[in-house]
Amino acid sequence: MKQWELTLVDPECSMEKAIATLDQVAVRIVMVVDQERRLLGTLTDGDIRRALLKQRPLSTPVSEVMCSTPRTAERGWAKERILAVMERYQLLQLPVLDDGGVVIGLETLHDLLNKPRRDNPVFLMAGGFGTRLRPLTHNCPKPLLKVGEKPILELILERFINSGFHRFFISTHYMPEMIREHFGDGSRWGVSIRYIHEDSPLGTGGALGLLPHDEIDLPMFMMNGDLLTTLDFGNLLEFHQTHSGAATMCVREYEYCVPYGVIQSEGHRIQSMVEKPVQRFFINAGIYLLSPELVKSVSAGTRVDMPTLLESEISAGRDVNMFPVHEYWLDIGRMEDFQRAQQEFGGL
The missing domain is CATH 3.90.550.10 (Spore Coat Polysaccharide Biosynthesis Protein SpsA; Chain A)
Known part of the structure; x- marks a missing residue:
């Protein structure tokens, strides 16, 4: 399983479980998907904090507190285009979708700016x-x-x-x-x-x-x-x-x-x-x-x-x-x- 696949959760997942996923994967985002892995929304640590400030219980399903209209990238986007979108909207992560809206990857600002030496x-x-x-x-x-x-x-x-x-x-x-x-x-x-x-x-x-x-x-x-x-x-x-x-x-x-x-x-x-x-x-x-x-x-x-x-x-x-x-x-x-x-x- 690739690292980004660990961030996938279903809409009935609780905030408590989402927090555990955030801690485990350490990319500061979970992607909420349906059974076909179509993206329904995203949940960041900022979303979690805002929900907690509103005193939402940890048992709350992520579907109630997620961002349902996240920015996304398409298959085949160049690195420069992804970075430009991240800079424009001040994003640290960008889900990558295929033509059918299915999640096929996750780009993070950290990975893009810290390229491997090959x-x-x-x-x-x-x-x-x-x-x-x-x-x-x-x-x-x-x-x-x-x-x-x-x-x-x-x-x-x-x-x-x-x-x-x-x-x-x-x-x-x-x-x-x-x-x-x-x-x-x-x-x-x-x-x-x-x-x-x-x-x-x-x-x-x-x-x-x-x-x-x-x-x-x-x-x-x-x-x-x-x-x-x-x-x-x-x-x-x-x-x-x-x-x-x-x-x-x-x-x-x-x-x-x-x-x-x-x-x-x-x-x-x-x-x-x-x-x-x-x-x-x-x-x-x-x-x-x-x-x-x-x-x-x-x-x-x-x-x-x-x-x-x-x-x-x-x-x-x-x-x-x-x-x-x-x-x-x-x-x-x-x-x-x-x-x-x-x-x-x-x-x-």
């Missing part, structure tokens, strides 16, 4: 030419193109840092000196950054062979340097550790609408007709968690793409898991994607 290495791929974004990339590598006031790669780096990661490798090929000059050794952010340079392109997975394999001792994040996402990297790491495997690939649901009526037939007879059907697929989101063994299996100088590398693991009988990304995600590969990023950045 030693997993992070490998950011920044060597591409960005040909589809020319002329913007004639004199600037794509990862250094700015969205808002910061380069794309810096936004990625800071999201990892905000999740507690501090060991970074950046692969370079096109205009490497500009990337090195901007990020340096990472001391500006209080982290370590080292560079892996590809003299010639080795594919999306070949740079793994140039890493110092003796230092890759934990599952390693690998991410394309042209993505914007609000994905919680801590959740991804927890999933990977729970579901043992050689790798975890983040995937994104992609919908394609066939612009015509589709005919199902048998011989010369029509069986059915579907007008403009929508087909759904999972696509590679360009974010991975790789076991140290998989990283070390790539030899220096090997040219290989990540799909090919993962397919070889599957063929060898090793598990490759997928982690659906429902949070904001944008691959900045084309000019229209770059323009969309500029428009949407303020809402991230």
